[in-house]
Amino acid sequence: MKILKLFFAIVALSFLFNGCLYNFVVPEDVPVINPDDPNAPQISFATQIVPIFTSGNNCTSCHNTGGQIPDLTAENAFSALNSTRYINSSSPEESKIYAWIQPDSDSHLQKKYTATEAVIILGWIQQGAKNN
């Protein structure tokens, strides 16, 4: 019994003190998109925006066809978002699809964009929210 206790103590201690690392998570490198630059690369809705919604069922786990509006599945996302309800072309920062879910907001607590995703969404709206 004493040996068993000692064994458990050693196992517990080795768990506690083994393999201590001091690593840091590399923060995201947030891209800078200048809306006034006419030569800036165009953000593609199909290849850059849709994956934010659909990869790993990020948004589409709730926002799917027949579920929570807007429907963000790849086929329906553009038609669902293409309205003044979600996109404010005169002041892109106030667009609901950006402002409601951006990382510093207090709304949409279920999930938020990462900093990179927020910049891409905002850039897409600034470039005219095209279905490209």
Add this chain to the structure above:
Amino acid sequence: MKKYILFLILFASIIFNTFAQETKEKDKPVSATFESGYLIDNQTVIVPDVKTLEYAIQHKFGSMDNGKSDLWGIYSPGANIRLGLNYVPIKNVQLGIGATKKYMYTDFNAKWAVLKQTEKNKIPVSVTLYGVLAIDGRNANSIETGKVVSTKGPTLPYYIKLDDRLSYFSQMIIARKFSDWLSLQVAASFTHYNMVGWDNDHDKIGLHFNGRIKLSQQSSFIFNYDHPLKIKNISEQYEWIDANHPLPNLCFGVEIATYTHAFQIYVGTADGIIPQDIMMNNRNDWRDKGLAIGFTITRLWMF
């Protein structure tokens, strides 16, 4: 002469033995310093009897911040839950596993009741050691870039491995049952995360204070307070910014307990449930609306 010495030794040992047996029989450990192994989101010194299985459900609702519009957090997102199973394979040693929703933690824990307070105060306090190893189970894609570096300098980042996901918590708990209605407990803990955000510390030393005030046979008022210490000597931060430090966790509530079952409903600060998460990642402030409702249910089965 030799015979005389031998006789003396024998005589002394016999007397000592009988004396020792007497005290052993009369001075028993005190009963029920606390009602269960859990006190809100902390551990107590209690380890149940050998061959006991304990099942725990710990739940915290979302923040009460929005008041009645989301029924003080019951409708709001950001809730957290942990399901745990603990078993006592040998006397005074408990082993457990658990799963937590936040960060998809899987935790393995061990608890050893080293000393037990006795009725005649031969041992005035109960002492228990507690350790947790937790694995952060999130998809690497949802942890910033999914890469880590070993120093902040110009080193090559690599993808998150199992080692990086580990975090450790070890604690020494000292408790005393002052009377039938009052039990108090203090503890010191050390927390280590293998992987943290850019502006965080890997190590954290904390102090804990919790207790129980019995109101009746079954119900009692319970509270706990966890304070992560800001120690400059073990900190890795160049700049001393308050936002980069975890905040203390304050919880208070009511416990209703029966012989095999404890139900605790409380209001508390931290949204984490496993101890290292509370010590390292709590940014809610109890002075500034950072409170949430929660409950803990434990059930014991004796085999």
